[in-house]
Amino acid sequence: MMSKIPYNRPVLAGRELAYISQAIENGQLAGDGPFTSRCQELLRKRLNAEAVLLTHSCTAALEMAAILIGIQPGDEVIMPSFTFVSTANAVVLRGGTPVFVDIRPDTLNIDEKLIEAAINSKTRSIWPVHYAGVSADMQEICAIADRHGLTVVEDAAQALGSTYRNRPAGSFGDLAALSFHETKNIISGEGGALAINNSALMERAEIIREKGTNRKRFFRGQVDKYTWVDIGSSFLPGELIAAFLLGQLEKADEINSHRLTTWDNYFNAFVRYQDRGLRVPYTPSECKHNGHLFHLILPDEDARHEFIARMRTDDVMTPFHYVPLHSAPAGKFYGRVHADLPCTDDLSARLVRLPLFPNIGDLAERVVERACVHLDALL
Ligand SMILES: Cc1ncc(COP(=O)(O)O)c(C=O)c1O
Structure with missing residues (x-):
C-alpha cells in the first residue's frame, strides 16, 4: 500500500536533540538562557535588525507589536483579509479595528494600490503579510506609511529567508513578526520572534515581553533591583524550544x-x-x-x-x-x-x-x- 503524503512533516535538520540535552545540562530551562541568545543573534544578523526577541509564537510577536506601536481603542490598522486570524486578533485585543483591503491578483499580497484609499484619521499602522514567503511591495507600502505618519508591522510568519529588492523580508517595517510553528520552514513546534528595526521601540519591547518587568536591565546590571514598570505578558519561550530552534537555524x-x-x-x-x-x-x-x-x-x-x-x-x-x-x-x-x-x-x-x-x-x-x-x- 502507498503511504499517505501529508501536507507537512516536521523534520530534524541538525543538532536539535544534542542542543536540547545541552540545555538540560546547563541547568536553565526557563527562557532567555544561552540558546535564546544564540538564536536571537543569528536572526538579528540574518535580518540586519536592531534586535530580535524570541517569542513563543508569531501570534505573541504580533500581540507585542500591537502594544509597542500603541494601538488604542478606536485605532484602525490596515491589513489583508487573506491572512491568519492572529494578524487581526493582535489589533483587536488592544481595542483596535482591523481594516481589510483586497489582495493583488498575482501575488495574493495586500494590494498596495488600494491602501491609501482606506486611510483615515483613525488609521495608525499598515500590516502587510508576505504570503507564501513572497514579499509584499514594501517600497510602496513604506512610502505610503511615511506620507501618512503610520507605522508598519510586517507579518513575516512565512518569510524567513525571503528577500525584497535584495533586502530580507522582515527588515522593512518598524517591527516584523516571524513564526517557527511546525508548518513553517524553520521550526520549533510552536515558536516565533519579533524583529525590531526601530530602535526607539527596543527597551519597551524587552519589558513587555517579560511580564512588564525590567528584569533584563537587572540581569545586565543596569538597575540594582527589578520591578514592575509597564503592562506586559509572558511572551518568551523556554530554553528547550530555543535549543531545538538553534539546531534548525544553523541549517x-x-x-x-x-x-x-x-x-x-x-x-x-x-x-x-x-x-x-x-x-x-x-x-x-x-x-x-x-x-x-x-x-x-x-x-x-x-x-x-x-x-x-x-x-x-x-x-x-x-x-x-x-x-x-x-x-x-x-x-x-x-x-x-x-x-x-x-x-x-x-x-x-x-x-x-x-x-x-x-x-x-x-x-x-x-x-x-x-x-x-x-x-x-x-x-
Ligand atoms: C500569516 C500568518 N501570521 C501569523 C501566523 C501565526 O503563527 P503562530 O502559529 O506562530 O502563532 C500564521 C500561522 O500560520 C500565519 O500564516
Missing part, C-alpha cells in the same frame, strides 16, 4: 534550498496547465521567496473541491488555505471592510496547497503524477 539555508528544489519541480510540472485555466504562483522580479508554500489556483471552487477530493482518495493531502477574515464570524464581528474584496473572495475559494517539506524527496514525484492525472481530467 536554515539548507532547509530552504531543499524546499526550493521541490517548489521548482512543482512549478515546472504545472506551468504547462496555465493555458487550460490553472494558475501557478507568481513571483515579482524584485522578490526572492523561500520555497515556503506551493499553491495552485483552479478555475473555480467546484474544480478545487473535486481536485482536493480526488487527491485525498490517492492519499495525497492538498489543503486549501485561509478563509478570508472578512467572511468569517470573527472578522465580521470585529473588522471593517474598506471596499469590496473581489480578489480575496475569488482566489481564496480556488486555491490549494501541495505537500512541501524538506525531505519530501521522491514523494513529490507521486504528488506531481497524481495531480497531473486529475488536472487532465478536470481542466
Whole structure:
C-alpha cells in the first residue's frame, strides 16, 4: 500500500536533540538562557535588525507589536483579509479595528494600490503579510506609511529567508513578526520572534515581553533591583524550544534550498496547465521567496473541491488555505471592510496547497503524477 503524503512533516535538520540535552545540562530551562541568545543573534544578523526577541509564537510577536506601536481603542490598522486570524486578533485585543483591503491578483499580497484609499484619521499602522514567503511591495507600502505618519508591522510568519529588492523580508517595517510553528520552514513546534528595526521601540519591547518587568536591565546590571514598570505578558519561550530552534537555524539555508528544489519541480510540472485555466504562483522580479508554500489556483471552487477530493482518495493531502477574515464570524464581528474584496473572495475559494517539506524527496514525484492525472481530467 502507498503511504499517505501529508501536507507537512516536521523534520530534524541538525543538532536539535544534542542542543536540547545541552540545555538540560546547563541547568536553565526557563527562557532567555544561552540558546535564546544564540538564536536571537543569528536572526538579528540574518535580518540586519536592531534586535530580535524570541517569542513563543508569531501570534505573541504580533500581540507585542500591537502594544509597542500603541494601538488604542478606536485605532484602525490596515491589513489583508487573506491572512491568519492572529494578524487581526493582535489589533483587536488592544481595542483596535482591523481594516481589510483586497489582495493583488498575482501575488495574493495586500494590494498596495488600494491602501491609501482606506486611510483615515483613525488609521495608525499598515500590516502587510508576505504570503507564501513572497514579499509584499514594501517600497510602496513604506512610502505610503511615511506620507501618512503610520507605522508598519510586517507579518513575516512565512518569510524567513525571503528577500525584497535584495533586502530580507522582515527588515522593512518598524517591527516584523516571524513564526517557527511546525508548518513553517524553520521550526520549533510552536515558536516565533519579533524583529525590531526601530530602535526607539527596543527597551519597551524587552519589558513587555517579560511580564512588564525590567528584569533584563537587572540581569545586565543596569538597575540594582527589578520591578514592575509597564503592562506586559509572558511572551518568551523556554530554553528547550530555543535549543531545538538553534539546531534548525544553523541549517536554515539548507532547509530552504531543499524546499526550493521541490517548489521548482512543482512549478515546472504545472506551468504547462496555465493555458487550460490553472494558475501557478507568481513571483515579482524584485522578490526572492523561500520555497515556503506551493499553491495552485483552479478555475473555480467546484474544480478545487473535486481536485482536493480526488487527491485525498490517492492519499495525497492538498489543503486549501485561509478563509478570508472578512467572511468569517470573527472578522465580521470585529473588522471593517474598506471596499469590496473581489480578489480575496475569488482566489481564496480556488486555491490549494501541495505537500512541501524538506525531505519530501521522491514523494513529490507521486504528488506531481497524481495531480497531473486529475488536472487532465478536470481542466
Ligand atoms: C500569516 C500568518 N501570521 C501569523 C501566523 C501565526 O503563527 P503562530 O502559529 O506562530 O502563532 C500564521 C500561522 O500560520 C500565519 O500564516
